[in-house]
Amino acid sequence: MNKLSVMVTGGAGFFGSSLMSLLLKKDEKVICYDLNLPHFSHENLLSIEGNILDKNLLQQSLKDVKIVHHNVAQVPIAKNKKLFWEVNYKGTDVLLDSCLKANVDKVVFVSSSAVFGVPESNPVFESTIPKPQEAYGEAKYEAELLCKEYINKGLNISIIRPRTIIGSGRLGIFQILFEWIYQNKNVPVLGSGSNLYQFIHSDDLASACYSASLVNSPGIYNVGAENFCSMREMLESLIKHSNSSSRVVGIPKRFTSLMMNFFSFLRLSPLGPYHSLMYGESMYFDISKAKKELGFNSEYSNVEMFIQTYDWYVENRNDILDGNISGSKHQSKLKQGILSIVPYFLI
Numbered sequence: 001m002n003k004l005s006v007m008v009t010g011g012a013g014f015f016g017s018s019l020m021s022l023l024l025k026k027d028e029k030v031i032c033y034d035l036n037l038p039h040f041s042h043e044n045l046l047s048i049e050g051n052i053l054d055k056n057l058l059q060q061s062l063k064d065v066k067i068v069h070h071n072v073a074q075v076p077i078a079k080n081k082k083l084f085w086e087v088n089y090k091g092t093d094v095l096l097d098s099c100l101k102a103n104v105d106k107v108v109f110v111s112s113s114a115v116f117g118v119p120e121s122n123p124v125f126e127s128t129i130p131k132p133q134e135a136y137g138e139a140k141y142e143a144e145l146l147c148k149e150y151i152n153k154g155l156n157i158s159i160i161r162p163r164t165i166i167g168s169g170r171l172g173i174f175q176i177l178f179e180w181i182y183q184n185k186n187v188p189v190l191g192s193g194s195n196l197y198q199f200i201h202s203d204d205l206a207s208a209c210y211s212a213s214l215v216n217s218p219g220i221y222n223v224g225a226e227n228f229c230s231m232r233e234m235l236e237s238l239i240k241h242s243n244s245s246s247r248v249v250g251i252p253k254r255f256t257s258l259m260m261n262f263f264s265f266l267r268l269s270p271l272g273p274y275h276s277l278m279y280g281e282s283m284y285f286d287i288s289k290a291k292k293e294l295g296f297n298s299e300y301s302n303v304e305m306f307i308q309t310y311d312w313y314v315e316n317r318n319d320i321l322d323g324n325i326s327g328s329k330h331q332s333k334l335k336q337g338i339l340s341i342v343p344y345f346l347i
Helices: 014-025 055-061 081-101 135-152 173-184 203-214 231-242 253-266 273-278 286-293 302-321 337-345
Strands: 006-009 030-034 047-051 064-071 106-110 157-161 164-166 185-189 199-201 218-222 248-251
Touching: 014 030, 014 203, 014 248, 030 157, 047 253, 055 064, 055 081, 055 248, 064 081, 064 203, 064 231, 064 248, 081 135, 106 135, 106 203, 106 218, 135 157, 164 302, 173 231, 173 302, 185 231, 199 302, 203 218, 203 286, 218 286, 231 248, 231 302, 248 273, 253 273
Parallel strands: 006 030, 006 064, 030 047, 064 106, 106 157, 157 218, 164 199, 185 248
Antiparallel strands: none
């Protein structure tokens, strides 16, 4: 590997894999830095098994690196406040310090829309003041503040805030949804399901990150699908596509959110506080800055990305249920826990 190498932390994860695929298609020499090995190999891909908190290994790994895409994170379904802080905040601090010492030209940090909590109004702009409302969002926001500190030290960092990411290979909580639809079980929405909720396809996010890596100055960019709809419309479109007899059923919003948090606290549900906070709320970004400065263009609408991901799930369902397809928490099936009884109450 030479000085033109690009490092992707968390490269073996769901989004990291999409990003590495794009970089390799562009003939970049890529280093995957992750605790796990990626699911594919390539002549221009070097894999390093490493912890994001390992300063010595990071500094050794960065000696020939020009650009770093930082994606390592404990995601909301981890439900571990200590790990959110250790990985999402302290891990980012270790990485940025290592990048500064290694004279890395550019860092692209993938943050989260969770830094905004439930927004007071939509659309959400880059200038909207972040107000995280649970531990995952708080750790991500503190990591953003770290980025700003390192920008002041001379490190060129772009912060990308994506909406909820989906695409082929995405499992986690979406595996539960897809399985219910596959089995013709009814699907819940909170309240009427009229809340507008924006997603982003992993390929679109990868394109945004790649474009940000070419920008010579620091910046913050909100990215999401340009074409999105309400939660009910999206689910009904997916059910229609799948020829399932599932129905979308509205359930009481406040009571259900309380129960979601209660069962999550008891470890009876795979969902975390962020899911109960956001599932029934509207949230969407203004993406005009990313379009103007990054040339960002979302190829997938909400409905299109869900259809593609569902079709991938059906095609690989047997291997997924048998445990032959797994990886990070976003790449693995979830135990439904108490959620398994939910469809029986949706009449």
